[in-house]
Amino acid sequence: MTINKANEVSSIYGDGFLKNIAIDAVIFGFHDNQLKVLLIEYKRTGLFALPGGFIREGDDLNTAAMQVVSERTGLQDIYLDQFYVFGDYARFDPTPLKTIMTANGSTPPDEHWLLKRFISIGYYALVDFTKVTPSPAAIFDSCEWYDLNKMPVLIQDHTKIVHKALSALRINLDQKLIGFKLLPEEFTLGELQRLYETILDKKLLRPAFQRKMLSLNILERIAKKWTGGAHKAPYLYRFKAQAED
Amino acid sequence: MTINKANEVSSIYGDGFLKNIAIDAVIFGFHDNQLKVLLIEYKRTGLFALPGGFIREGDDLNTAAMQVVSERTGLQDIYLDQFYVFGDYARFDPTPLKTIMTANGSTPPDEHWLLKRFISIGYYALVDFTKVTPSPAAIFDSCEWYDLNKMPVLIQDHTKIVHKALSALRINLDQKLIGFKLLPEEFTLGELQRLYETILDKKLLRPAFQRKMLSLNILERIAKKWTGGAHKAPYLYRFKAQAED
DNA sequence: TTATTATTGTATCATTATGTTACAATAATA
DNA sequence: TATTATTGTAACATAATGATACAATAATAA
Numbered sequence: 001m002t003i004n005k006a007n008e009v010s011s012i013y014g015d016g017f018l019k020n021i022a023i024d025a026v027i028f029g030f031h032d033n034q035l036k037v038l039l040i041e042y043k044r045t046g047l048f049a050l051p052g053g054f055i056r057e058g059d060d061l062n063t064a065a066m067q068v069v070s071e072r073t074g075l076q077d078i079y080l081d082q083f084y085v086f087g088d089y090a091r092f093d094p095t096p097l098k099t100i101m102t103a104n105g106s107t108p109p110d111e112h113w114l115l116k117r118f119i120s121i122g123y124y125a126l127v128d129f130t131k132v133t134p135s136p137a138a139i140f141d142s143c144e145w146y147d148l149n150k151m152p153v154l155i156q157d158h159t160k161i162v163h164k165a166l167s168a169l170r171i172n173l174d175q176k177l178i179g180f181k182l183l184p185e186e187f188t189l190g191e192l193q194r195l196y197e198t199i200l201d202k203k204l205l206r207p208a209f210q211r212k213m214l215s216l217n218i219l220e221r222i223a224k225k226w227t228g229g230a231h232k233a234p235y236l237y238r239f240k241a242q243a244e245d
Numbered sequence: 246m247t248i249n250k251a252n253e254v255s256s257i258y259g260d261g262f263l264k265n266i267a268i269d270a271v272i273f274g275f276h277d278n279q280l281k282v283l284l285i286e287y288k289r290t291g292l293f294a295l296p297g298g299f300i301r302e303g304d305d306l307n308t309a310a311m312q313v314v315s316e317r318t319g320l321q322d323i324y325l326d327q328f329y330v331f332g333d334y335a336r337f338d339p340t341p342l343k344t345i346m347t348a349n350g351s352t353p354p355d356e357h358w359l360l361k362r363f364i365s366i367g368y369y370a371l372v373d374f375t376k377v378t379p380s381p382a383a384i385f386d387s388c389e390w391y392d393l394n395k396m397p398v399l400i401q402d403h404t405k406i407v408h409k410a411l412s413a414l415r416i417n418l419d420q421k422l423i424g425f426k427l428l429p430e431e432f433t434l435g436e437l438q439r440l441y442e443t444i445l446d447k448k449l450l451r452p453a454f455q456r457k458m459l460s461l462n463i464l465e466r467i468a469k470k471w472t473g474g475a476h477k478a479p480y481l482y483r484f485k486a487q488a489e490d
Numbered sequence: 491t492t493a494t495t496a497t498t499g500t501a502t503c504a505t506t507a508t509g510t511t512a513c514a515a516t517a518a519t520a
Numbered sequence: 521t522a523t524t525a526t527t528g529t530a531a532c533a534t535a536a537t538g539a540t541a542c543a544a545t546a547a548t549a550a
Contacts (some may be wrong), residue, residue, distance in 0.1 A: 087306020139376020
């Protein structure tokens, strides 16, 4: 979880929020052939964390998760997936939160609701990197993209959460066909393949990849072609709207 | 969630448990070529529910879920899988709980912790039907197997939870190779196939099914053969212990 | 003892999917 | 106009899956 605007006004009882439940969001982006994750840095503490939040008493869980992601990215209608609930007692560690609050002028009592044990519901989000404007939620934090391979040390078990999100993404990539949610609306098959290769961390054979993607019948070839390279221009594609079940 | 022994002693504040979080367990069994689910019936109310429980402040989430399932089945080391968190506000409905409590002599105030909103973490469990002894958790409930196709109406969104568990099971059946956890230790390929057909609700071709199962290299053929039918005796198999990753 | 019955284990072939190599087409640049 | 890098796709090889066929055989009944 993360401290955000809404939490600042909360009393030590955290009135208005469900107790003991937090949301942590692993927001994935793709840029320069690298998977990126949005991370929060708390000023004057050197502490890094996943974006997160809590659930208002009258809100849906999934709505609350969407709000966390919207706040940080500035986007609506983002692809979100619950992937795991982190509920080990051992993950309970109030020290980083205490440090963050202290660094910002408050001296919370140990009974402060933010220092209690939370069970955290993990979501991952897939966003178009080019459309995101990473937004801090308060004056005392900042929000930036980090290379998945060059992440700083994160508080609590957040590093583990990121890795679990990645393996959920890998499993769902072929099943739910969600890869393109990390790409701009129009893309080439080469770009799509590099995305798959980055996520799965292995080389794929181009003819087989193209044949498979096209046979799925979810891609629409656009008249326009990509330009810029000193070679044959590839077609541009976009994803067809799918019939929902 | 369900009321169980532990909850009976709790005050209206539910001291000792994490607030707003419940666990609901869909315990699957397989018998007579039918998928079965363990359901709780609350005496004198006509109300049916999934087995469930809450998380003690010092316990792991997964441990708490295992306890729920162990209590109801009498078994240890059960296969358990988190499959979804149900967190819509609309699922909040304290009336059945109130009815249950009233039917058992208490008249809880509206602020009673059991009548508050809960987010429910859904688990499904796969058990060997022949080894289970369904156990009520208190004098005012009972616990029985029900045919998945002949379930009574369940309280709150529990019917939806069962169906979501089933679709998670279907998806994981091939991926995680967990089907045999619903069978006794020794079984024939025919029994395994009927299990698959029941879960997936479609006929499978026998030669293809057998070839696939055997090629996975997870089955160990036992010397002994099955006896009883007026036909060629099939081999018995058991699942090999797998190397964990 | 022998025929009958139902079901098993597996061979065989057909079809489809996937892995791999090859090569002509071509946009930008030199 | 040649060069370069990359694309689209054909072609073939291999592997996986779908489908049919049939001999083997445990229990039962004649």
